[in-house]
Amino acid sequence: MGRRVIIFFEDRNFQGRSYECSSECPDLSSFFRRCKFIRVESGNWILYEHPIHRGEYPDIQQWMGYNDSISSCHLSPQHQGSFRIRIYERKDFRGQKMEFTEDCPHIYERFLNHDIHSIHVQDGYWMFYEEPNYRGHQYYLRPGEYRRYTE
Template sequence: MGKIIFYEDRNFQGRSYECSSECSDLTSFFHRCNSIRVESGNWILYENPNYRGHQYYLSKGEYPDFQQWMGFNDSIRSCRISPQHQGSFRIKVYEREDFRGQMMEFTEDCPNVYERFRYHDIHSCHVLDGYWMFYEEPNYRGHQYYLRPEEYKRYTDWGAMNPKIGSFRRLHYFQ
């Protein structure tokens, strides 16, 4: 199990809420989130309730303000713990939606999609093994999208507003 503490103010000040399981709606526990302490586990945080909006992946550590987790604002409204995964990783990415067009299969991190795939866009993907994080920009920057094992027929299925993916990486479990 994991443990995360949300604070309304920067530097771990103000009203706080401790969480040890996924929560689809945090709005009744705090109004804004300006700092976070992850005591155990890896967490996926979402800007909106029901696991929607901008996503952030946080591992054990202290985040004294929302810029430390690459937050766009002080809104965290839902969270889930990333499941443990220490096995193999495998993902297929496609140039077009519904698994059409050019396909490439990956088992390792990809810091620059364009260099490997020759496209800036990924319209669909199939996560066969493991948990992955897509990033809108190369070198694991920009908007983040958490993917678990399933089929994603179009980019909106993983929560993106557009198909631009610059990099992606495997999510290992760290204590």
């Protein structure tokens, strides 16, 4: 696996002070005051629970819906293989269930129950959003069992 790199810029159009990061960084505040632009050279990154893939993001305030305060970053693990997750309407994997193997922009259109209280991530890493079409707060789920919403 090659080197993974993300670069943060303080000013618009990739100008001003910059900070290049190639590993997780729990506190970026000592490297820059604000972040206006991001360039992902390689790897998958999570900023404020958002996954970031290779590319340029010229207006992160509009894209992310946040201000220019980024305080940490996390490398998202690379996954080779299938993706599979089961959601359940009740805690401890009870009640109505549904399995997903690909992105779904609006779960409640397919899973007619509006309560999800437990999840079993069988393969891959998943990002859950509070609102349809990948909006709102996100929850990053690694493979494993989540028996209650609070987990």
